[in-house]
Amino acid sequence: MRKSIGIFLLLTFSFSLFSLEIKGVRYSCSPSKARVVLTLDSYPYYNVEREEKTLKVYLPGYEGEEKKITFPNSLVSSIKLVAQPVSFLVEVNTTCPFQYQIFRLGSPERLVIDIFPQNLSSINIRKVVIDPGHGGKDPGAIGWGGIKEKDIVLRVALYLRNFLVQEGLEVYLTRRRDVFVPLKKRVEFANKIGADLFISIHCNSSLSRRACGFETYYLSEALDDHARAVARVENSVVKLENPVEKWKLTILEDLSLLEFRKESILLAQLLQEKLDACLPTPNRGVKSALFYVLKGVHAPAVLVEIGFISNPWEARMLRKSYFQREIARCISEGIVKFTRKIALRENEIL
Numbered sequence: 032m033r034k035s036i037g038i039f040l041l042l043t044f045s046f047s048l049f050s051l052e053i054k055g056v057r058y059s060c061s062p063s064k065a066r067v068v069l070t071l072d073s074y075p076y077y078n079v080e081r082e083e084k085t086l087k088v089y090l091p092g093y094e095g096e097e098k099k100i101t102f103p104n105s106l107v108s109s110i111k112l113v114a115q116p117v118s119f120l121v122e123v124n125t126t127c128p129f130q131y132q133i134f135r136l137g138s139p140e141r142l143v144i145d146i147f148p149q150n151l152s153s154i155n156i157r158k159v160v161i162d163p164g165h166g167g168k169d170p171g172a173i174g175w176g177g178i179k180e181k182d183i184v185l186r187v188a189l190y191l192r193n194f195l196v197q198e199g200l201e202v203y204l205t206r207r208r209d210v211f212v213p214l215k216k217r218v219e220f221a222n223k224i225g226a227d228l229f230i231s232i233h234c235n236s237s238l239s240r241r242a243c244g245f246e247t248y249y250l251s252e253a254l255d256d257h258a259r260a261v262a263r264v265e266n267s268v269v270k271l272e273n274p275v276e277k278w279k280l281t282i283l284e285d286l287s288l289l290e291f292r293k294e295s296i297l298l299a300q301l302l303q304e305k306l307d308a309c310l311p312t313p314n315r316g317v318k319s320a321l322f323y324v325l326k327g328v329h330a331p332a333v334l335v336e337i338g339f340i341s342n343p344w345e346a347r348m349l350r351k352s353y354f355q356r357e358i359a360r361c362i363s364e365g366i367v368k369f370t371r372k373i374a375l376r377e378n379e380i381l
């Protein structure tokens with residue numbers, strides 16, 4: 032007991048000497064998602080306590096302005112910011128049982144608290160982010176006849192946007208032109224607008240001219256050499272990024288991986304199913320690998336390799352407008368089926 036009082040006094044003394052400041056608080060709230068972002072003056076440490084409808088995040092040593100914000104008709108009913116003797120408390124009260132994830136962002140240091148309903152199937156898919164791979168100084172793979180991956184995937188993405196808009200979805204692209212966008216910026220963009228679904232579009236390439244077909248990836252450890260090689264190629268763009276980000280895929284620590292894993296697998300399966308029904312090229316199946324561009328996306332997220340531009344026949348197909356449009360149509364149908372499954376809670380996986 033004496034020891035714990037000693038530690039308490041020591042902590043109080045230390046924190047009073049080196050108090051840390053919460054520089055700002057931002058929040059957004061809707062019926063299906065809530066986010067609190069704390070801007071801090073140093074790398075944050077925190078403790079979490081949860082009850083059925085309350086999440087308490089304690090920041091030892093921090094000081095900040097006390098506040099209570101209430102939200103009508105939202106997943107979160109109120110957020111309280113409370114100064115305590117040795118901690119600053121962020122208390123989030125929800126209107127229903129919930130799940131949460133907390134993660135840090137740098138430059139400036141931020142702590143992000145995301146809240147979702149316990150029952151994920153109550154999430155409605157409304158905002159879709161399409162990510163055409165590569166762009167600008169990064170051409171991606173170069174195929175037969177000199178075709179560039181970055182051009183093919185942009186055209187497919189633009190067709191896909193049109194199909195999805197017709198379905199009433201809100202669609203955003205990480206790039207609409209031939210520009211270079213770092214991988215991390217693509218993820219940040221999706222999270223900033225609160226994407227409900229993220230799809231990255233790429234073309235495959237192989238040393239074997241005979242390799243062909245389409246495959247869809249979700250984020251997890253690669254299970255075979257081909258999947259590892261595909262991820263290595265798609266991740267290699269970080270070398271062109273300035274400054275070079277030293278990214279680590281701390282897979283077990285990343286809650287977002289687990290959060291949307293089932294949904295991402297389901298989305299990948301539905302895309303493969305639809306592509307299989309209308310493309311003449313082979314279905315290579317659903318796969319997993321560690322792609323930087325999928326890591327940290329707070330929504331179901333997949334990467335589609337629409338075909339091999341290293342295969343002479345497939346490369347010829349991929350440069351044709353009608354084939355690009357057909358791929359986009361199949362992907363759009365897969366996404367629409369996914370949104371309905373999520374809304375109707377039809378699938379057994381969830």
Ligand SMILES: [Zn+2]
Pocket residue numbers: 164165171172180232233234265
């Ligand atoms: Zn690519």
